[in-house]
Amino acid sequence: MTDPQLALMMLGLFIFLVFLGFxxxxxxxxxxxxxxxxxxxxxxxxxxxxxxxxxxxxxxxxxxxxxxxxxxxxxxxxxxxxxxxxxSNEVLTAVPLFLFMGYVVERANIVDRLFTTLNIASKNVPGSMGVAALITCALFATATGIVGAVVTLMGLLALPAMLKARYDNSFAAGIICAGGTLGILIPPSIMLIVYAASSGVSIVRLYAGALLPGFLLVGLYLVYIVTRSILQPSVAPKPTREEVPDVPIGPLLVMIFTSFFPLAVLILSVLGSILFGLATPTEAAAIGALGGLILAVAYRALSFQRLRESVYLTMRTTAMVCWLFVGSYTFSSVFSYLGGEQVIGEFVMSLDLTPLQFLILAQVIIFLLGWPLEWSEIIIIFVPIFLPLLAIFDIDPLFFGILVALNLQTSFLTPPMAMSAYYLKGIAPPEVQLTQIFKGVMPFLGMVFVAMAIVYVFPAIVYFLPNAFYGQ
Incomplete structure (x- = not known):
C-alpha cells in the first residue's frame, strides 16, 4: 500500500470511528x-x-x-x-474570555427582562411575540455564542409564552431554533475565531465581513415571520391585553433602558473596540468578560455558585476546543506528509471545476458534514482540507469563511440531526412533537440558502466593512 493510499485509509478510518461514537x-x-x-x-x-x-x-x-x-x-x-x-496561539486566547462572558451573561437573568420588554414594545407588529423572541435570541446568541444555552433558555422562557398566546407549535419552535444558532455567525463569534486560527485570516477582517451577512440573515428571518403572520394569522394571533399589557411610553422607555441597552452596549463595546482598532480581539474579550461580571452584579445575579459554574464551563469548553486543535494539527500533518492533501488536490483538479462549482461542492460537503458533526469539528478538521485549494480557484479565504459560517447554521437546523431541535425538545412541553419542530425549522433553513445565494451574487456585502475600515 502506497503512502497516499494509507493517508486516505487514515481519513476513512477516522470518519468510521467518529460514527461509532469515539x-x-x-x-x-x-x-x-x-x-x-x-x-x-x-x-x-x-x-x-x-x-x-x-x-x-x-x-x-x-x-x-x-x-x-x-x-x-x-x-x-x-x-x-x-x-x-x-x-501559544494568541488568537485562541480570546476563546475562553468570550466563553466566560457568555456564561456569565447567561446566568445574569437578563434574557427574561429583554424578552418581556421587546414583547411589549412590538405588540402592534404582526407576529409580535415571534419578532420579540427572534431579536432576543439574536442578542443573547451574539453575547454568548453558545447555541445549546440560547435555545434551552429561550425554550424555557419564550416557548411557553408563545404557546399560551395560541401560536402554532411548529412556527414558535422554528423561531427559537433558528434564532439560537445566530451566535456562531454574528460577531463576536467564537466560530470565526477558530476559523481565523485554522486559516490564518485576520480575525478583525472576519468580524467586519460577517457583520452585514449576519444582519442579512436576521432580516430574512424577520421578513419571513412578519409575512407569514400577515398571510396566515392563525399561526401567530394578535396578543390580547391580558397576554401583553399596554405600558405607557415613559415606563416602556425605562424598561428598554434597563434591559435592552445594557446588553446592546456590552456587545457594541466589544465589537466597536475590535473593528475600530482600539483593542485586539483578546483585549476586547477581556473587557467583555469584565462587562459581563458588571452586568451580573448590576442585576444582582452574581453569586459564588454561578461564578464557579461559569468558570468550570468555560474551562471545559476551552479544553475541548484546544484538544481538537492539537489532534487536528497532528492528524493533518501526518495526512499531508503521507500525501493525502496532494491526492485530494489532484482529484479536485481532475474534475475541471469552475470556481462557482468548487464553492458549491465545498459547501455541499460542509452541509452534509453538519449532520453528524458539530461546527467545531468541521472548522478544525475538514475546512483546512479545502483551504489549500482556494488559491487554485482564486477564492478569497475571507469570503469562503463567511459562506462557511452561513452554511454552518444549517448544521443545527437540518433533520434528522438538527441539534437545536433536540435541545428544544428536551425542555419543550409534551404537546410539542419533534416532527413539529423539524417542520418549523425548514423555512428558516431555506432562508439560510437564500442568504448564501445573495452573498455570492453580491460579495460587496462581505467586503464593504473590511475595505471601509482596513482598506483593500
Whole structure:
C-alpha cells in the first residue's frame, strides 16, 4: 500500500470511528500518532538506543533503553510541538474570555427582562411575540455564542409564552431554533475565531465581513415571520391585553433602558473596540468578560455558585476546543506528509471545476458534514482540507469563511440531526412533537440558502466593512 493510499485509509478510518461514537479529539490524536509512527519510522534511529547495551547491562537498563528506542520517533516530537503551538496561539486566547462572558451573561437573568420588554414594545407588529423572541435570541446568541444555552433558555422562557398566546407549535419552535444558532455567525463569534486560527485570516477582517451577512440573515428571518403572520394569522394571533399589557411610553422607555441597552452596549463595546482598532480581539474579550461580571452584579445575579459554574464551563469548553486543535494539527500533518492533501488536490483538479462549482461542492460537503458533526469539528478538521485549494480557484479565504459560517447554521437546523431541535425538545412541553419542530425549522433553513445565494451574487456585502475600515 502506497503512502497516499494509507493517508486516505487514515481519513476513512477516522470518519468510521467518529460514527461509532469515539471522542473526536482523542480519535484524531490516536490516528495521528498511530499512522505517524509508521510515516516517521526510522529503524536506525530506534535501534541506535539498543546499540548502547553491553554484556554487563542490567535488566532495568535493557528495559529502559528499549522504551527509549520505541519512543525515539519524530511523531512524538511533532505531537509535543503541535501542543505547544496551540497553547501559544494568541488568537485562541480570546476563546475562553468570550466563553466566560457568555456564561456569565447567561446566568445574569437578563434574557427574561429583554424578552418581556421587546414583547411589549412590538405588540402592534404582526407576529409580535415571534419578532420579540427572534431579536432576543439574536442578542443573547451574539453575547454568548453558545447555541445549546440560547435555545434551552429561550425554550424555557419564550416557548411557553408563545404557546399560551395560541401560536402554532411548529412556527414558535422554528423561531427559537433558528434564532439560537445566530451566535456562531454574528460577531463576536467564537466560530470565526477558530476559523481565523485554522486559516490564518485576520480575525478583525472576519468580524467586519460577517457583520452585514449576519444582519442579512436576521432580516430574512424577520421578513419571513412578519409575512407569514400577515398571510396566515392563525399561526401567530394578535396578543390580547391580558397576554401583553399596554405600558405607557415613559415606563416602556425605562424598561428598554434597563434591559435592552445594557446588553446592546456590552456587545457594541466589544465589537466597536475590535473593528475600530482600539483593542485586539483578546483585549476586547477581556473587557467583555469584565462587562459581563458588571452586568451580573448590576442585576444582582452574581453569586459564588454561578461564578464557579461559569468558570468550570468555560474551562471545559476551552479544553475541548484546544484538544481538537492539537489532534487536528497532528492528524493533518501526518495526512499531508503521507500525501493525502496532494491526492485530494489532484482529484479536485481532475474534475475541471469552475470556481462557482468548487464553492458549491465545498459547501455541499460542509452541509452534509453538519449532520453528524458539530461546527467545531468541521472548522478544525475538514475546512483546512479545502483551504489549500482556494488559491487554485482564486477564492478569497475571507469570503469562503463567511459562506462557511452561513452554511454552518444549517448544521443545527437540518433533520434528522438538527441539534437545536433536540435541545428544544428536551425542555419543550409534551404537546410539542419533534416532527413539529423539524417542520418549523425548514423555512428558516431555506432562508439560510437564500442568504448564501445573495452573498455570492453580491460579495460587496462581505467586503464593504473590511475595505471601509482596513482598506483593500
Amino acid at each position: 471522542p473526536i479529539a482523542f480519535t484524531l490524536m490516536a490516528m495521528g500518532i498511530g499512522f505517524g509512527y509508521y510515516a516517521y519510522f526510522d529503524a536506525g534511529r530506534m535501534w541506535r538506543s539498543l546499540f548502547r547495551l553491553d554484556e554487563t547491562a542490567s535488566t532495568w537498563d535493557t528495559i529502559s533503553l528499549s522504551v527509549e528506542g520505541f519512543f525515539n520517533n519524530r511523531i512524538f516530537d511533532l505531537f509535543i510541538n503541535q501542543t505547544f503551538t496551540v497553547m
